[in-house]
Structure formats: C-alpha cells, structure tokens
Amino acid sequence: MTLSLEFLVATGIGWVTACGILLLLRGRSFPVVLGLSMIGYAVNVFIFVMGRLWTGAPPILGTGATNFADPLPQALVLTAIVIGFATTGFVIELALRNRHDGGSDHVDGLSDEDVRHREGPPEGYK
C-alpha cells in the first residue's frame, strides 16, 4: 500500500493544528504565541493545498504544458503569510508588555503564587 501525497499533507496539517491548539490553551503567554504561530503555519499550508497538489504543472500559461497549477492560492498564501508575520510580531510585543506591566506572563495576569494556589504544587515539588 502506498500513502498518497494528499494523505500525508492532510495528516501533517492536522498534526500541526492539533499541536497549535494544545499550545494555545496553555496559561502562559509564550506557549500561546507559539500555538498561534503553529496554527498560522498549518493554515498557510492548508490554503496552498486548496489549489490541489500538482506535480509538473506550471502556474503560467504559454509554457507548452497541458496541465496548469492554480496560481491564486499561491498568491493568497503570500498575503496570509505577510499578515500573519505582522500580527505575530504585534502579539509578541503585547505579551512582553503585558508581562512587564502585570509582573507575570500568565494570560490572566495571575502571579506565580496564584497559579500554584490554583493548580497545586508541580509534581515533585515539596
């Protein structure tokens, strides 16, 4: 049995998205930013794949080819990458500022003391 390219790409996107969601649900701002970035990557590949996976098909007319890849998702993904880059930069800056002003990198502004109180001591902690 051979695995199709579509199956591999789809599984990969699903795996990265799952990791992104897991990180997004963490309580500290750094994993949240990482999770957002991973979801961003997954979405970018997803957009790209929505133009279908082609091999040996140029996106340009007049090259003598009979199959043509759809160039539009490639243009869309560029836009999405640029916007994602800018917003990631912004959210990192905001998280840093939040940490600086609030004295904690917890997304709800809880101090380390509060987190320990809420979640109990970490494993192996006496």
Add this chain to the structure above:
Amino acid sequence: MSFLDHLPVLVVLLPALTAVALLFIGDGGGDVHGSHGHHRLKWARRVSLASVVLFALLAALLVARAADGSILVVRVGEWPAPFGIALVVDRLGALMVALTAAVAVPVLLYATGGWDSHGRHFHPMFQFQLMGLAGAFVTGDLFNLFVFFEVLLIASYVLMLHGQGRERFKAGLHYVVLNLVASALFLIGVSLLYAQTGTLNLVDLALRVPQLQGDDAAIAQAAGLVLLVVFGFKAALVPLAVWLPGTYAATSAPVAALFAIMTKVGVYSLLRVHGVVFGDGAGSGPATGPAAMAAEPWILPLALATCVVGVMGALASRTLPRLVAWLTVASVGTVLAGVGLFTPAAWAASLYYMINSTLVIAGLFLLGEIVASQRGDAADHLEPGAAVGQPVLLGLAMLLAAASAAGLPPLPGFIGKLMLLEAAAPHAWVVAVWAVVLGAGFLTLVGLARAGSILFWHVRDDLPACTASGGSRRLQLATGLLLAMTVAMSVFAGPVQRYTAAAAVQLGDRAAYGRAVLGENVQTTRPYRFDAPAKEAPR
C-alpha cells in the same frame, strides 16, 4: 468615468492617505503626562477631523448614488470582474459606510477633547480603522474582505490599548489572541470555499454555490459554517460573545464607542455570505442548490440566546461601561434574530434597528464616561456616590438613550422592534422571537433604570457634590450629536425605513447583482478544473 464613479475607492483611500499624513505630522510625542496642547497634536486633530467630515460627505454621496437601486462597481486595475478584485457598493454597503461615518464624526470629536493625548498615534490608528471598516463594506471579494478585516483589526488592537494600563493590556492580550484564532478560521473557510467553487468574488460565489452538488455541496456547507463561526465571533453571537464585555469595558470610552460599529461588521458579513452567497435568492435568480441555507438552523436560535445572555449580563453588571457592553451583545442578538428569519421584511427591520442601536450604544459609552467623571471616587461603579455636577442635562440624556435602547415609543428602537415583530409573524418561531425581543426590551429598561436611579438619585449626602468639570463643551456636543441622530432616526423614520426595505430586497436579487458586476452574459465557468489530472507518464 466621472469623479463620482470612483466613490467606492475614495472612501477607502481618503482615510488611508490621511493616516499616512498624520504619521508625518506626528503628535508631539505623547507620553504618560500627555501632550495636550502641543502644536503638532493640534494640527493632527484638525487634519483628522477635517478628513472624517469629508469621509462623511463621501459616505452621504455614496448613499445618494446607491439610493436609486444602482450598484456601483469599480474594477480595480480594470481587471475583468471574476478575476480581479471588484469593489461593489449596493444600498447595504452604502448604508454601512454612512453608519460608520455617523459614528466616527462624533467619536473623533469626543476623542479630541483629551483622550487622543493619552498615548501616541491615536489619530493615524483611528483613520486606519476607518479605512478597514470602509474597505470591508465596499469590497466585493471574499479574500479582500479578510484583508480589510485584518486592517481594521490591527488598528483596533492598537486603539484598544490606547491609554494603556494593566487591565487594558490584560484584556487586550485576550482580544488579540482570540481575533488571531478567528482570522485563522476565516482563512480556512475562505480557502475551502475557493477549493469548491474556484472563485472568491462574492457575486460569482453567489452564482456558483447553488450549482454545487453532492460532496462539493457538503464541503461548501462546512466552509459556510466555519465562516459563520468567524462572523459570529466578530458580531458577538453567543456562545462566542464572552470576549466582548471585558474588552469594551477595559478600553477608553471613545474607542468603545467606535467599536460599536465593529460588531456590525460581523453582522454585515453574515448578511453577505449567509444571506446572499448561501441565501435562497428570495425566489429570484438561479435555483438554489443543496448547499444553500447552510446556516439557517443556527442563526435564529443563537441570536435569541444572545439576546437573553446580553440582557442577563446587563442586569448583573456592576459598572456602567460593562452594562453598556452587555447591551451591545443584546442588541446584536436582536439584529441577528432578524437576519436569521431570512425574509426581506425581517432584514429591513434588522438594518433599521442596527442603525439605531449602533448610534445609541456609541452614545451610551460616551455619556457613561461623562457621568463617571462627575461622580468623584464612585466613578463608573454602579453604587451610590457623590451627586453628579449636571444632573438635569446628563439625566435627560441618559433617559433618552435608555428609552431608545429599550425600544420605547416614539424612539427608533421601538420602530425597529415593531418592524421585527411584524416580520416574524409568519415564521414558525414567532412565539420565541416575540417573547425574547419583548422580554429583552423590558429587561434592558429595568437594567438601565436601575443604573440611572443609582447614578442620579442614590446620592450620598455626606460627599460634596461634584462640579461639572469633567464634561467639557466638546465632549457633551459629541455625545449630543449621537443622541440627536437617534432622534432624527425617529423623525425621518419613513425615508430610512423605505431605504432599508429596498436594501433588503436588493440583497435578495442575485441576478441583478450578478449582471451589475459580471456583465450581461454572466460567466460562471470555473477557470481551473480540479478533476484528477490525467495520470502522468512516469519519467
């Protein structure tokens, strides 16, 4: 082409260019002490105000052009419609741009009363926000809608944090992260829809989605429901509404007032995508396919739940901004209930109610801050405090706003709700709609009456009465303008109602929409076939 044919572009370009100019002017380096009175800030205010007034004039021209039913189309770069990006303004688009202007002018006037000096770059960000809003309302392309969403969101992130402070940063982080997740979902929905139809032009989508059959239709439906989540999040549809009260209550009053229009971007997008692209065409145009009405079972029940949750939140609020923020949720619920009925009459009622509720909510945010500034230490907390400096003026303004928000006759909130109740009569859910809309109106009144009586009557005699210092002329003028507009909505109810009714009918007429944008012989062929490519010869 005359100058006026370019109106859809101008409403986007004007704020964009003004924002760039404002960045060059600068604001005198605002810091924590404020740069109030700095000559650069004074110039920034003049330019910004002049630009917004001009924006309002352009919006009025746009409404005047669209009022006769013509659809203004600008093909950017002269690319033919389904391939290039087309800006399309029909009655609904023009109405939304005008509503944006109607909120923006008083809010900016209010902000120049001092808020704009509490941080840097308020004016450029305000203009970028307007650019994003105007762009979202004029674009006729789904991906372009995403781009303008991002423009208005990035500006809103900065505006939301304007003035800074710990609480604002905390709420801001939540707001930004949630919106970024929503943007990711938006991209997934858009690209899924593209994969099934091969187009992103909203008109072309409206013509191709009904043609989908079988598996393609099912995937398009899934894409539509992903987009429902995104737009529902923006519009604050329960269960995606919980972010709104904290965010709006944490930010500064003029920004919260401007954000009153942001939830309406979600409503507008829902109407465009689920009303038109996935709509049933109201009996005209191409036959509906299996993908149509993907969101129909969801919107109405969720909207009614939004109404209920909104008023419950309002009743439980302990501060005035939070109360108004929950009322925003409740009003969105009422508007979306009309959208969810999927008839032109209900859409007309929704649009009419939406204009009024946006103006009232914006006015209430501004009024709330003026009242809070005159109550000493109690500020915006709903607990007995010092007597307000100008009880008669502010009390009457509060009464007017409350009556309009709750929908008491003869104010426009009442007219809008009456239209909605009438439109719901033939629907199977009529009892639920009537009960929720009327009940929500009553509870809104209770909530606002409780707030008003605490603010103005439960005065602690042991505290000295406050002076009217917090309410400068400019702030009161700006708030008065918003409230005056809601009264005007009542006086000119006839023309406004005819306009919204015509806008709703126009939304249902997909054939005319298609002719205006794509030309007479409507092309709906897919430029790319996605059938499995012929097996390539192994190399």
